[in-house]
Amino acid sequence: MKSNITLYTSIGTVAVLLSIASCTVQKYKAPEAELPESFRDTTQLVITQDSTQSSIAKIRYREFFTDPTLLSLIDSGVKNNNDLKVSIKQIESAALSYTRSKWGNIPNVNLNIATASISRPSNNSLNGAFTPQITGKSFVEDYNSNLSISWEADIWGKIKGRKESALAAYLQTQEAAKAVQTQLVAQIAQGYYNLLMLDTQLDITNQNLKLVENTLRMITKQQELGITTSLSVQQQENTRDQMLVTIPMIEQSITIQENALSILTGKMPGEIQRTLKLANMQTPEYRSVGIPAELLSYRPDVKSSELTVRQAFANVKVAKASMYPALNITAQGGLNSFTFKNWFDIPGSLFGAAAGSLAMPLINGKQLKTQYEQSKIAMEQSEINFKQTVLSAVGEVSNALANIESADKQEVITVGLVSRSDKAVNTSTKLFQQDMATYLDVITAQNNKLQAELSLANIKLQKLNAVVDLYRALGGGWQ
DSSP states (O other), X not given: OHHHHHHHHHHHHHHHHHHHHHHHOOOOOOOOOOOOSSSOOOSXXXXXXXXXXXXXXXXXXXXXXXXXXXXXXXXXXXHHOHHHHHHHHHHHHHHHHHHHHGGGGSOEEEEEEEEEEEEOXXXXXXXXXXXXXXXXXXXXXXXXXXXXXXXXXXXXSHHHHHHHHHHHHHHHHHHHHHHHHHHHHHHHHHHHHHHHHHHHHHHHHHHHHXXXXXXXXXXXXXXXXXXXXXXHHHHHHHHHHHHHHHHHHHHHHHHHHHHHHHHHTTSOXXXXXXXXXXXXXXXXXXXXXXXXXXXXXXXXXXXXXXHHHHHHHHHHHHHHHTTSOEEEEEEEXXXXXXXXXXXXXXXXXXXXXXXXXXEOOOOSTTHHHHHHHHHHHHHHHHHHHHHHHHHHHHHHHXXXXXXXXXXXXXXXXXXXXXXXXXXXXXXXXXXHHTTSSOHHHHHHHHHHHHHHHHHHHHHHHHHHHHHHHHHHHTTOSOO
């Protein structure tokens, strides 16, 4: 009677523990991020920021970019870039880990095909004294073949938590690959635009070099006629040589940029073919950016950061469940014999055993408690990192919009400056030929024209790069 009471008490205690633990199990809830209703307002740009208009991030890169050469480079990069290939391999590895985690609820089964052992106990031992009487030998033979099964009941959700953690890690690798591709597409596009900018610099320098050499011929002729001094010739020669020096520097930069683009596209360094000039490059459409809330579901690094929180939450569940009792069930069966000839004698050699245990850790140097507390801290850190990632994402979009606006304003002013500088060169050259202007006026006009044209090209590059930054900041490029 007393033993029955003890048994019922033990069962009741376990049941109470089970009910308490089941009540404390929490479901994952995505962390909240404080997002504005729209990105920071700009004073000049006409930007659509609402939920009814799709963000440009949802446009495939083959539709966002229109230049065939650029699209060919991006396609090659997506196919051959080694960093992206590594990310894809990470997905494959994480998929295997997740598949393995699904087997956590399946019993472990091991087959021992055959084990044979011989032992001779000491004559002065208890076994040694009785062994000859039982077996007629001074040694003991043991032959065994068995199948063993072990299984842990997932009472507290520890195995389920491990599976959730593995799933979050798997999804993270997918988002990481998307982030790599998004960055890759932006790098290739901006590298291509930089290459066109260097081509433009070289063209502008060569065009202005012709003007300088033409002016040099006129000044040299005037010196021969005694109209001007050798100083003016020397000044113009210095201007010419300064331009000549920049040409190999630009050509060097072109080669380096071509090599960088080749590497991004997974190819050996080589020449990059291009057909369009920077001035003819069409700016991708950027008028629709959607609302900041869309960053949570479309920008890869934001989604990856949220998955880190999800994984940390699962790790907290596992750490907490590790402090509760573990119910393990084991079973074993097979053939066992003290003599080889009777090893496979059925049913005489058949044996079987089963056992169940409910074990709870009590004193372990606070290791499990410490792991649990550390896992909670790790989850809190992941939540803070998530909020910071969202904050940075909104900031990047706002910065890109500001850069586009600034480039637009600069372009309006610089276009007029280029036009006036071109007229100034023509006017100063005619006046110089009529001896109504000095060679310094001509040189100044030519330098101003050179700087104005280079500035306009640089502004064009800034706007193109800013639009690419906006596309990447919104999460575009991985489709």
